[in-house]
Each structure stands twice: as structure tokens, then as C-alpha cells.
Amino acid sequence: YSWNGLLDADPKTPALAVFSGERRLAPLSEANWRAGESQGYWTAPGLETTLCRNYFFAGDHSQYFPARIDWASPYLEWESLAINSDGEGMTLEVALGTIPEGAEPIEPQEGPATLPFEVIWSATVTVGVSEWTSHQLQARGVEAGAHALRLTAKGTFSTLDKTAQRQFFLRNFRSSGPTEIRARLPRSDPPPEVRYTPRDRVRALFAAPHAPESRPQTSPWAVYDESELLVRPLELEGLVRTALFLPTPGSWEVTTRTESASDLIFYPAFYSSERETWLSGRVIVEVSRENLPGVTWEIDLNPSKDEGSKLWSEGIRLPLVAEGPGSLQLSFRSAPPKERTGSETAKAIPFFLGEPMLVPARDRGSRHPGTARPDILLLSIDTLRADAVSGIGGGETTPWMDDYFGRGGVTFTQAEAPSSWTLPSHASLFLSQYVARHGVRMHFDRVPAETATLAERFADQGYETAAFVDREFLNHRFGFHQGFELYDQRGGHFASILPRCLEWLGKRDRGAPLFLFLHTYDVHDPYDPPEAFRARFLPAGSKPSTEEIERRETQMTTLYGANQGHRELPESDAEFLRALYLAETAYVDSLLADFIHQVETRGLLQDPLVILLSDHGEAFREHGTWLHGWTLYEEETRIPILIRFPGNRHQGRRISARVSLLDIAPTLFEILGWSIPEEWQGESLLPRIEGIENHPSERPLYAELTQSERVLASVWKRRMKYIENRTLEGASPENPRLVNREAYDLETDPGERRNLGGERLEEVSRELEAAANNFAEMTSRQREEGTSAAATLDAETIQGLQAIGYLQTGTGAGKD
Incomplete structure (x- = not known):
């Protein structure tokens, strides 16, 4: 007997067995089979080749990948997850073919560039399910050899105001060869039956003969909805x-x-x-x-x-x-x-x-029974680099921040983010753990449900919790809602978020203190400040090298193309965009000034502790790249941390010690007199604020960035910063191949212009290998305690992510 085809088995633990009736046949080696062994079975397992590890279609376009196919008529398999706000489906065309040698990109008047492509085989599937869904196609007639894979999405979009989106993720796109199974036994014996561990056990169960085939199997209460969660x-x-x-x-x-x-x-x-x-x-x-x-x-x-x-x-x-x-x-x-x-x-x-x-009870008891606990206001200005705050970088961009925090509070001038894009950095903020520890690396990861977030811990201490966020990677599907009684993700930037928050605060009637989190993408690209602020920061007559940079709809894809090497943009474009970025920052400063004024005059918060921070910075060609989520240089990782204490305590303090975003949660806990959880990796900044610790810290600080084919890691130690760049191309995810190492003395070279990696080989190797060991230990602990789950995103979220450049094409991590 023989069988040849795609075996839907778990490749790591197939648990393959062949039975004749109730008798289990013995497995044979290929040599024993060919020698004519009278009874048993032999198998040649099908192998897999990964063509694309993960990708995000935030808008309609085609993306190209090299595709080495080792089998004729291969099977193509992948998983998709839709983020859909309107229930409409999207389509994905999968094509194998060739790109003529030396072909130049075709630049249409609108939309991204395409490549000349000679199709050998193609098929189209519908994507619209908001849970990870498996797809399988067989590319019949395609010969083994070197090909190109073209993926084309249609029906995807995201509105600029972040109110609607229709987008989707792909992961584990692979080609699979057929498995061959041969069995030999007496003709009088029952025919052989193959048993194995299916890749998707639940799906296999529903596909069993006893399950009805006339309609899909859903939850026991399918009359209500598709979710099985109580x-x-x-x-x-x-x-x-x-x-x-x-x-x-x-x-x-x-x-x-x-x-x-x-x-x-x-x-x-x-x-x-x-x-x-x-x-x-x-x-x-x-x-x-x-x-x-x-x-x-x-x-x-x-x-x-x-x-x-x-x-x-x-x-x-x-x-x-x-x-x-x-x-x-x-x-x-x-x-x-x-x-x-x-x-x-x-x-x-x-x-x-x-x-x-x-x-x-209303009208009974004091507001804060026992001890007076302040309201907490945590402000996250996404993409705000440290030197854009004029109290740190100079200038007159942020007069309100300079007064409210600079003169009335505490300024940390050398704060670092644990990654250079939104999702992992915010996970580190709410969990006080490095990326390797919490495992939220990729665009489809989410904060583990079993992990207690900062909001959950405040709720456990009797705080009321509320958040008003700008959606996208702060969408509840990534797990950031955990612990918040109210999680408002209607977005609209601070112009809409802050008035909604004021209205809610005005109606609030609780006897508990408040933990309030506000987030905005106002300074995120596309850079499009109100005209009054644009005129203030952009010199009269300034123009970019191409109108694509000036248009909101094409600005991000143009910069993204420059990062991928498809085009070169001059330094004058960096000056133009930096001016727009600072204008956006000034606009946010003015909105916050009005918001805090109303909060104070209306008594909406009780002598609050206010913290303003960011999750990462933004690049303007300092090291040849734009945007963020591309490197771990200071322009993308150095952030502001500003704190205003109740009663203006510690006012006017400026602290130049290098600190981390992970330190926010422990600082809040020590201020409030609570025990700091052992699993947190940050440390309280209160001793430095109070002047108890003034010496340079010996602790290393870490950052990570995982892209489609690159893994970047950096470590700050005393005055030095070390960066390591590894690639997954031609290597396994567990052991990426080393590309290069860098080292910079930030005290004498804050712009990271002189790479000392070649001069200090032994020191650089020692520090980065120690950091790698720490990363490995953190990852091991994270895996022992549970892997971060994949986020289930609706189309609206995916569309919004694309509109602001997240999950874009190519080898970059995209943008958050």
C-alpha cells in the first residue's frame, strides 16, 4: 500500500503510527524497506520551507518574496488574522512566478510601486475571520526551483482619523512537500490505517465523521456569537x-x-x-x-x-x-x-x-479612607523623542511642559525605551519587564492574559482605573485593556480624546482615587500639524524634494521606501519633516496646557501625581533611516520622562542618570508605599529624585527590536552603548546569524557617529555576550511561565495600523 500527499500533522511531534486492525506495524528504515522486509511501513516525511515569517497588509498593495520551491506542485500554507470594523471581507491573491532580471519598479501615479512579474500560477482566497485561520493551496503545475512569491491584498484600508480599518496579518507562510507513506503486509490482513497528531486538534475533531458537515461547528451557544469566552x-x-x-x-x-x-x-x-x-x-x-x-x-x-x-x-x-x-x-x-x-x-x-x-456609598465615608492616596495621571505621547521637549533639547517647542514639569517637577534627561516601536515598549511600561521577558515582540503578539498589568495592580489596591487611547497598537485586542474599568479606544487624537476625558471626569462620582492613562499618536507620522503651528515652525517657502512627502496619504510609504533602499531623500527633507514634527509636538503641548488648566480649575483630579513619557523616538536620517522601528540608535530609543508630584514636591529637579521606561511602575509603587513585585525588572527612581542616590548606575539597560529578518539588541552600561545586529536569513530563529557589532561612548559621542566596535573587540564581545545570556535567561523564564498569545485584531485596528505606518511592507518591523 502507498499514500502520497500533504499530511496535516504537527511537524515537531507527528506521533505517526500505522495500524492493521488493532495491530501496530513496525517502522522500517528505507534500507530495510528496499531490502523487501515482509511487514512494516516506511515514511518519507514532507519538509517545509518558510517563505515569509510574518507580514501585515495595512492597505492594498503587492509584496514580493524570494521563493525557493523544493518540490513540484507544492502546497502553500499560512495563517491569517483579520482586523475588520465593518464585517466586510478582504482578498489575498497568491502568485508564484518570476521577476525578470534587472527589472525596475513600476511607479504608478497613486499607490505603492510594483515589479514586472510573469505569473506561473495564482489563486485568490478571502480573508475576513478575526481569529487566526489556516489556509492551504496546492500550486499545481509549478516545478521545483527558484521562483518569486507575490502576495497582493485587496479591500484593505485604514482611515486617518482611526475610526475605521480593514486590514489583516499573515504568519508562517510556507511551502510544504508531500509526505510519502508505504506499508507492506499480507493481503489477508486488514488494510493499513495511518494515525498521527494533527496540527490543529480542534479542527481535526470537528472534521471527524461524527460531526455534521452541513454547517461549521462553533461554540455551544452559536445562536449568540462565535466566541466561546464567558x-x-x-x-x-x-x-x-x-x-x-x-x-x-x-x-x-x-x-x-x-x-x-x-x-x-x-x-x-x-x-x-x-x-x-x-x-x-x-x-x-x-x-x-x-x-x-x-x-x-x-x-x-x-x-x-x-x-x-x-x-x-x-x-x-x-x-x-x-x-x-x-x-x-x-x-x-x-x-x-x-x-x-x-x-x-x-x-x-x-x-x-x-x-x-x-x-x-455616595455621601458616606471619606474619599480616601485610611491614607490619602493621590490620583495618578499617566500621559503617553507616542513617538516623542527626548530632544523634542525644549526643556531637554532646547528651543521653545514645549513651553507648558517646561513650566509644569521643568520648573514644577522632575525632568529625566537620559531615559531609554526598551524597544523602538509602540507595542513592545508599552507592554514593558505596564509590566515593568524587558521585551525578552514578557515576549511581546511582533505585531501579532499580545500582553498575556495571565500577567498582571499595572492597571490591574492599581485596581487591586482600590483605585478606579480608566484609559483613553488612540487605538491601533493600544487596541484592547493587544491586552492593554486588562485592569481598566473604562477603556475608551475611540481615538481621534488628543483633540477628541481630551474633551471626552474631561466630560467623563465631570460626571465621575466615586469614593476611590483614580489611575488615569491617556495616549495619543498626535506627533506620529504622517506629520500634519494645524496650520497655525505649521507656520510657526516651518520657514516660509520651505518645500520637500517631492510632493509625496508633503501629502499625508503618501508621506509614510515614501519614507518607508527610503528605509528599504528604493529611493534616496536629501538632508533638506529631514529638516522639512523635523519642522513639521516639532510643530505637532508644540500642538500637543498647547492641548495639554488647556486640559490640565481645566482639570485644576474644576477640581476634577485631587492633587494628582502626573507623569509624561513616550514609548520611543523618531528618526530623521541621523543614521540613514526615517520613522522608527528600524534601529536602536538614540534618536529612536531616547525618550522624555517628566514627573510632577503633588504639592510640587521636588520641583526643578533635573536628573541626568540613565533610566528606563521599566522604572515607572516601581517608582509609582514606592511613592505609594506598596511592595514592588519580584517579577518586575525596573527599579524605583524615588531614591534618585530624593537625592539619596547620585552616583552613576552600574546596572545595564537593554533594548530589543525584532523585524521580519533582523534581530537587534542593545545594552547601555555606564557611558557605553553596545548594539548587535543579527539576521534570520539563512539561520534559525533560535540561532540568528551575527551581522555586525557596534559600540559608542555616549558621553563624548551622544550622536553615535564614531563606532568603536573595531577598536574594542574584546570589550564589545564580552558585554554583548553577557547581554545575550541575560536575554536568553529572560526568554527561558517567559516560555516557562507562558508564551504571549497572538492578538485577535479586527479590520478597523489593522486599517488604523497601516494609516500610521505600522505593519508595513518589507523587512522592517513596520511602525507602530
Whole structure:
């Protein structure tokens, strides 16, 4: 007997076995098989060749990859994940062919460049599922040899205001050869049966003969939606809350304990994700206490879209009459509207119970029982390099920051980011861990659900938590919503975010202190400041070398093409774009000045502790590259960290010690008198702020950047900085090949112009090998504790990521 084809087995642990009835046949070597062994089986496993490890289609374009095909009529396999805000599908054309030698790119009037391509074989698939989905095609008629792979996406986009997106990820795009299995046994024996460990066990289970083949298998409550999670992050009208799913009718009961008079707050929604409509229903809440009669509330919800959004945003607050400590039983029940009771269609009303919580009773008790704990305001200005803040780099770009933080607070002038793009750096901010430790490296990674974020730890300490973010890589699908009671990701930059935040603060009525996180992409490319700020920073008559740099729609792809070597841009373009970038920074400064003024005059925060920082910098051709996520030079990793203490304590302090973004969380914990978790890798900055530690730190600081084919690592130690560049091309991910090493004395050469790597070979090797050992240990611990999961992104998020340059083409990490 013989079989030849694609075996859908786990290549690492196929657990392949061949049975004849209940008898397991013995595996044979190729030599024994050819020698005519009378019984047994022999197999020649199919091999895989990776053609593309990962890629992000943020907009319609074609991307080309070399494709060495070792088998005729190969199988092509990959996984895709869609980020889709409108439910519409996208398409991916997969083509194998050749690119004529010496072919020049074709530059259309609009859109990215293409290459002349002679198609040998092609096929088109639809992409639209917001979970990782496997695809498989057989390229029949394609001979073994050197080819080119062209991937063309259609139907992808992202709006510049970040309100809609339709994009998708690819990963593990590979060609697979067929597996050959041969078995020999007596004709009278039962025919052979091949058994193995499937690559996707759940999918294989659903494909078993007993499963119905007429419709796809989904969750047990497929009548509601496709998710199997009982507790899940749910985004409605741009607001994300962690919610408990209940069918209708359904119920949930919990017993808890209160120490004082309390109110119950929860955020209800009868909502159909499939139809994207608000539904009618009833919520019955029962509260009972030992030795006391119970209280029942029945609430009819028949909301319009506006009313449903208001309930999801502001919630329902119920007073619990009992005083003093004691056990409390809570019951939530969902029921259909009264006019539909008994109707079969009433069963398909999904109910989401968002963020149920007990808070100190209104008008009873002090705001901060026990000790006075300040409100915390954490401001993340994405892409803000340190020298753009005039209190650090000079000039008059940020007068409000210079006054509020420079004269009224603490300025760290030598702060470093752990990566040069948004996703890993923000993960390090909220986890106080290096990238190798938390594992959030690539565009499809997410903060592990089992890892406690900074917001979760504040919530555990009794803080109310809220975030207003500019979506994209701060999308809840990357896990940053964890611990936030309110996670507003409607975006729109600070011009929209700050007014929404002020409105929410004005309605807020809690007895707890607040941990508030605000994030914006305002200074991120495309650089397009308001005209008043543009005129202030851009000299009259200034023009770039090409109008593509001036247009928002083409600016990023033009700079991206320059990074890939497709075009050369002069230094005058760097001056032009730097002026626009500083104008954007000044605009953010003015918005924050107005925001803080209103917060203070209206008493919306109580003597807050305010921290302003960034996740990475931005390059303007200092080392031949633009944007960020391309290198680990200082223009991309040096960031501002500015702190304003309650009561203006420590005002006017300037600290030049080199510190890390990882230090923010431990600093907050020490200020508040909390124990710093052992798994955090940052250290508190409070001793330096208070002048207890003034000596240079001996601890090394690390940064990482993983791109499609490159792995960059750097270490800062005392006055030196070491950078290592490795490639995955022709190597395994576990052992990338060394390309080069660099070393810079930042005290005498802050611009990293003179590479000392060739002069200090022994020192550079010693420091980078020590850093590599530390990275390996961190990665080992991260794998032991659980690998970071892949983010499930909707099309809207993917579109937004492309609009700001994330997940773009080529070998760069893209931009965040």
C-alpha cells in the first residue's frame, strides 16, 4: 500500500503510527524497506520551507518574496488574522512566478510601486475571520526551483482619523512537500490505517465523521456569537469593558464581603455582535445579607443606540442599604422583555454584564479612607523623542511642559525605551519587564492574559482605573485593556480624546482615587500639524524634494521606501519633516496646557501625581533611516520622562542618570508605599529624585527590536552603548546569524557617529555576550511561565495600523 500527499500533522511531534486492525506495524528504515522486509511501513516525511515569517497588509498593495520551491506542485500554507470594523471581507491573491532580471519598479501615479512579474500560477482566497485561520493551496503545475512569491491584498484600508480599518496579518507562510507513506503486509490482513497528531486538534475533531458537515461547528451557544469566552473584553461604541456573557434567560450569583456601606455599579448591555444592534431585555438584581431581608431591582432596558451607549459608558448605580461589615449575596438575572416572554426568539438575546463592582456609598465615608492616596495621571505621547521637549533639547517647542514639569517637577534627561516601536515598549511600561521577558515582540503578539498589568495592580489596591487611547497598537485586542474599568479606544487624537476625558471626569462620582492613562499618536507620522503651528515652525517657502512627502496619504510609504533602499531623500527633507514634527509636538503641548488648566480649575483630579513619557523616538536620517522601528540608535530609543508630584514636591529637579521606561511602575509603587513585585525588572527612581542616590548606575539597560529578518539588541552600561545586529536569513530563529557589532561612548559621542566596535573587540564581545545570556535567561523564564498569545485584531485596528505606518511592507518591523 502507498499514500502520497500533504499530511496535516504537527511537524515537531507527528506521533505517526500505522495500524492493521488493532495491530501496530513496525517502522522500517528505507534500507530495510528496499531490502523487501515482509511487514512494516516506511515514511518519507514532507519538509517545509518558510517563505515569509510574518507580514501585515495595512492597505492594498503587492509584496514580493524570494521563493525557493523544493518540490513540484507544492502546497502553500499560512495563517491569517483579520482586523475588520465593518464585517466586510478582504482578498489575498497568491502568485508564484518570476521577476525578470534587472527589472525596475513600476511607479504608478497613486499607490505603492510594483515589479514586472510573469505569473506561473495564482489563486485568490478571502480573508475576513478575526481569529487566526489556516489556509492551504496546492500550486499545481509549478516545478521545483527558484521562483518569486507575490502576495497582493485587496479591500484593505485604514482611515486617518482611526475610526475605521480593514486590514489583516499573515504568519508562517510556507511551502510544504508531500509526505510519502508505504506499508507492506499480507493481503489477508486488514488494510493499513495511518494515525498521527494533527496540527490543529480542534479542527481535526470537528472534521471527524461524527460531526455534521452541513454547517461549521462553533461554540455551544452559536445562536449568540462565535466566541466561546464567558468572560471577555467587549467593545461597544469604542468603549471596552470586561464583561460576563449570559444567555437569556440566564443568571450569575456571587458572594462577597463588604467592610462599609457600599453602592453597586455595573454596565449592562443586551447586544447582538452579529447584527451590531442593541436589543431589549430585563435585568433583575437581587441583593441579600445575612439576617436581613433581601432587596430586588428589576430594570427594563429598551434602549436606542444612544441610550445603550450611555448605559455602557455611565452604568447603573444601586445603593445597598446595609451598614457595616458583613457577607453579601448578589444575583444578576437576564430575562426577555415582558412582551416576548415565552417566545422562542427571546432565547437569542445575549446579555453582557460589564464590570460589576462595589464602591464606597455616595455621601458616606471619606474619599480616601485610611491614607490619602493621590490620583495618578499617566500621559503617553507616542513617538516623542527626548530632544523634542525644549526643556531637554532646547528651543521653545514645549513651553507648558517646561513650566509644569521643568520648573514644577522632575525632568529625566537620559531615559531609554526598551524597544523602538509602540507595542513592545508599552507592554514593558505596564509590566515593568524587558521585551525578552514578557515576549511581546511582533505585531501579532499580545500582553498575556495571565500577567498582571499595572492597571490591574492599581485596581487591586482600590483605585478606579480608566484609559483613553488612540487605538491601533493600544487596541484592547493587544491586552492593554486588562485592569481598566473604562477603556475608551475611540481615538481621534488628543483633540477628541481630551474633551471626552474631561466630560467623563465631570460626571465621575466615586469614593476611590483614580489611575488615569491617556495616549495619543498626535506627533506620529504622517506629520500634519494645524496650520497655525505649521507656520510657526516651518520657514516660509520651505518645500520637500517631492510632493509625496508633503501629502499625508503618501508621506509614510515614501519614507518607508527610503528605509528599504528604493529611493534616496536629501538632508533638506529631514529638516522639512523635523519642522513639521516639532510643530505637532508644540500642538500637543498647547492641548495639554488647556486640559490640565481645566482639570485644576474644576477640581476634577485631587492633587494628582502626573507623569509624561513616550514609548520611543523618531528618526530623521541621523543614521540613514526615517520613522522608527528600524534601529536602536538614540534618536529612536531616547525618550522624555517628566514627573510632577503633588504639592510640587521636588520641583526643578533635573536628573541626568540613565533610566528606563521599566522604572515607572516601581517608582509609582514606592511613592505609594506598596511592595514592588519580584517579577518586575525596573527599579524605583524615588531614591534618585530624593537625592539619596547620585552616583552613576552600574546596572545595564537593554533594548530589543525584532523585524521580519533582523534581530537587534542593545545594552547601555555606564557611558557605553553596545548594539548587535543579527539576521534570520539563512539561520534559525533560535540561532540568528551575527551581522555586525557596534559600540559608542555616549558621553563624548551622544550622536553615535564614531563606532568603536573595531577598536574594542574584546570589550564589545564580552558585554554583548553577557547581554545575550541575560536575554536568553529572560526568554527561558517567559516560555516557562507562558508564551504571549497572538492578538485577535479586527479590520478597523489593522486599517488604523497601516494609516500610521505600522505593519508595513518589507523587512522592517513596520511602525507602530
